[in-house]
Amino acid sequence: MTLLIFEQFLNGLQIGLLLFLLAAGLTLVFGIMDMVNLAHGSLYMMGAYFAAVFVQWTDSFVLGAILALPAGMLLGVATEYVALRSLYARDHLDQVLATFGLILFFNELARLIFGAGGMAIELPALLAGQIEILPGLPYPTYRFAIIAAGLLCAGFLFLLVQKTRLGMLIRAGASNREMVGALGVDIKLLFTLVFGLGSALAALAGLMAGPISTVQIGMGDNVLILCFVVIVIGGLGSIRGAFVAAVLVGVLETMGRAFLPNILGSFLNPSEAGTLAQALSSMLVYILMAGVLVLRPAGLFPAPGR
Amino acid sequence: MSVPASLRSSVSTAVALLLLAALALVPLAAEVFEDPFLLTLFTRIVILALAAVSLNLILGYGGLVSFGHAAFIGVGGYSIGILAKHGMYAAWIQWPVALLMSALFSLLIGLLSLRTRGIFFIMITLALSQLVYYLANGAYAYGGDDGLTILKRTDFGGLINLSHRPSFYYLCWALLVLSLFLTHRLVNSRFGMVLRGAKSNDRRMAAIGFPVLRYRLTAFVIAGTVCGLAGALLATHTDFISPAMIHWTRSGDMIVMVVLGGMGSLFGPLFGAVSFLALEEILSSYTEYWKLVFGPLLVLVVLFARGGIDGALGRGHGGILLGIIGGFFLLHGVHLVYGDDWAIPGALLLGCVALVGLVHWLRRHAKSGDKP
Incomplete structure (x- = not known):
């Protein structure tokens, strides 16, 4: 039982880390540019599609992944340059609407280019097996690799934001945009850089999620809503908050999905318990968010200066 | 080129009244052209216009x-569906329950959400x-994520037969007109003034001594209830409820x-719903990839046409609007003549033109020196 709980915790951690990769980019865009970007989920989807296509072309998972990252980043920068740049000064409603339009566009574009059926990403033999992380607990190598990669990225982001000059500018931009601009920093370039970074992280999340679930149209839409939940719980613009909230959300949802059917199954028949448990575990996350908003309206770790 | 305010609203009102009159003739047109689909489409349009009117408030x-306004569509629809599943078809049970439930849900959601602001x-x-969406997904007794078919429509006794499609259409139409009239009365009343005042400066309204939260909550509940009514109508129209209603x-x-229609104007949501759904219908008859055009179109509307259709009418841009509509139907005609070979290149062309227009606008914007 303890092993089972530990295994489910790892699954939750893995989902949470994927969420974190997405939410980190989103929360930076939110925090610095005060911009609601619904199209972030589309960048995740496109990243997964790029990976699927490149892996098929090159016949190598690593090469495909290496190619998909800059492709996702380029797409993000292009989107920022063409469509989002003129939206920063607008109110949130305009941003919601325009990026909603972008979701429609990207979903349809993916359907046109890649077809309506999903695509699968083949895993290399090295990652396809299982390893024994604890005596008596085999765990899929690939999921373990996701956890490792996610933690690595989180560490990298932490160092970037806390220890480098770019990170200092990002933090400064989050607390006072005008002031940073007045001090002679090219704020437009900074925005584009941050957006590119966020897109690359989204593409990374997409390509890592690809082999677990199929790559399909609209895969970004539901994840996007979860990411919003994550950044609202964590506090807008806070990477640390996004990390804690993402892991919390991932673990909560996975635990609910794993153990609620058994609990409900003791007084319902299996199929009914399954339906109800799935709905309940999805609801848990939103209930958590509503609770956090009522008790701490600015989130768990509000970014300073807002 | 400024149009006086009185004339501005009267142009929009005249167009809206013409549109409502035209909508009233739809069942007739469906009969004459022997096209039952026309009636189905416009029933949907009228119902969603009612929902949009409620959101506009x-x-x-x-x-x-x-x-999250779709939640109330779901609550209204599910109330009808669940009661029908248990064999209660009587209108004086179904409709009050649907309205009460949506009022209750909007009260709860409003109480929680109105404490926060902005993003x-x-x-x-x-x-x-x-x-609410996941609640519907988990309601396994009522179909879960497969949804639930409503076997028999609401029974109004001998008053009106909802299974008779033109009668149902006229009921929806009448409710739409009624909601427009009530919105007009509401927003021009003292209540509406407070609500609009709170929109432009809620702190000042609070300082003057109005309990802003209470006013907003009332408006939220009214909007939710009317939207629940639209949901009940939608469920009746499709004879089906599913979580997809609430997505x-x-x-x-x-x-x-x-x-699209114009925020904060009486007839805006009517224009918006009609043009949104008509656009969806026409574009999707060109190509299944219609959203490829619709998405950028949406971005363009946000960037250029603030105030939507109603605003364009008011600024005296009725000619441009007519031109756009005319061009659209011209293209539609080309499509009908040449068939589907044109669909995908045409859609791509339109999308490219939209993108070029966007970039062009951005350049001009940059030249005229936009301040950060």
């Missing part, structure tokens, strides 16, 4: 960007509507309708 007049309000309404993209569609 809080979004347009109240300035509250609710990204958090958008997020929490979204999250709460997702809760968050539906909420997004409704915001699009309101903004």
Whole structure:
């Protein structure tokens, strides 16, 4: 039982880390540019599609992944340059609407280019097996690799934001945009850089999620809503908050999905318990968010200066 | 080129009244052209226009960007569906329950979400509507995520037969007209003034001594209840309920309708719903990839045409609007003559033109020295 709980915790951690990769980019865009970007989920989807296509072309998972990252980043920068740049000064409603339009566009574009059926990403033999992380607990190598990669990225982001000059500018931009601009920093370039970074992280999340679930149209839409939940719980613009909230959300949802059917199954028949448990575990996350908003309206770790 | 305010609203009112009159003739047209699909399409349009009118009350007049309005469509629809499943078809049970339930849900959602503002309000309404969505997903007794077919429509006794499609259409039409009239009365009353005042400066309204939260909550509940009515009508129209009614993209569609038509104007949501759904219908007859055009179109509307259709009418841009509509139907005609070979290149061309226009606009914007 303890092993089972530990295994489910790892699954939750893995989902949470994927969420974190997405939410980190989103929360930076939110925090610095005060911009609601619904199209972030589309960048995740496109990243997964790029990976699927490149892996098929090159016949190598690593090469495909290496190619998909800059492709996702380029797409993000292009989107920022063409469509989002003129939206920063607008109110949130305009941003919601325009990026909603972008979701429609990207979903349809993916359907046109890649077809309506999903695509699968083949895993290399090295990652396809299982390893024994604890005596008596085999765990899929690939999921373990996701956890490792996610933690690595989180560490990298932490160092970037806390220890480098770019990170200092990002933090400064989050607390006072005008002031940073007045001090002679090219704020437009900074925005584009941050957006590119966020897109690359989204593409990374997409390509890592690809082999677990199929790559399909609209895969970004539901994840996007979860990411919003994550950044609202964590506090807008806070990477640390996004990390804690993402892991919390991932673990909560996975635990609910794993153990609620058994609990409900003791007084319902299996199929009914399954339906109800799935709905309940999805609801848990939103209930958590509503609770956090009522008790701490600015989130768990509000970014300073807002 | 400024049009006097009195004339501005009268142009929009005249167009809206013409549109409503034209809508009243739809069952006749469906009969004459022997096209039953026309009636189905327009029933849907009228019902969603009613939902958009309700959203406009809080979004347009109240300035509250609710990204979860589809929840109330779901609550209204599910009330009808669940009662029908248990064999209760009588109108005086179904309709009051549907209205009460949507009022109750909007009261709860409003109480929680109105404590927050700005971006958090958008997020929490979204999250709460997702809760309702998953609630419907988990309602295994009522179909879960497969949905539930309504076997028999609401029974109004001998009063009106909802299974007779033109009668049902006229009921929806009458409710739409009624909702427009009530909105007009409401927003021009003292209550509406307070609501609109809170939109432009809620702190000042509070300082003057108005309990802003209470006013907003009332507006939220009214909007939710009317939207629940639209949901009940929608469930009756399709004889089907499913969680898809509550999906968050539906909420997004409704915001699009309101903004496309013109926020905070009486007839805006009517224009918006009609043009949104007509556009959807026509574009999707060209190509299944219609959203490839519709998405950028939406971005363009947000960037260029603030104030939507109603605003364009008011600024005296009726000619441009007519030109756009004319061009659209010209293209539609080309499509009908040449068939589907043109569909995909045509859609791509339109998308490219939209993108080029966007970039061009951005360049001009940059030249005229936009300040950060």
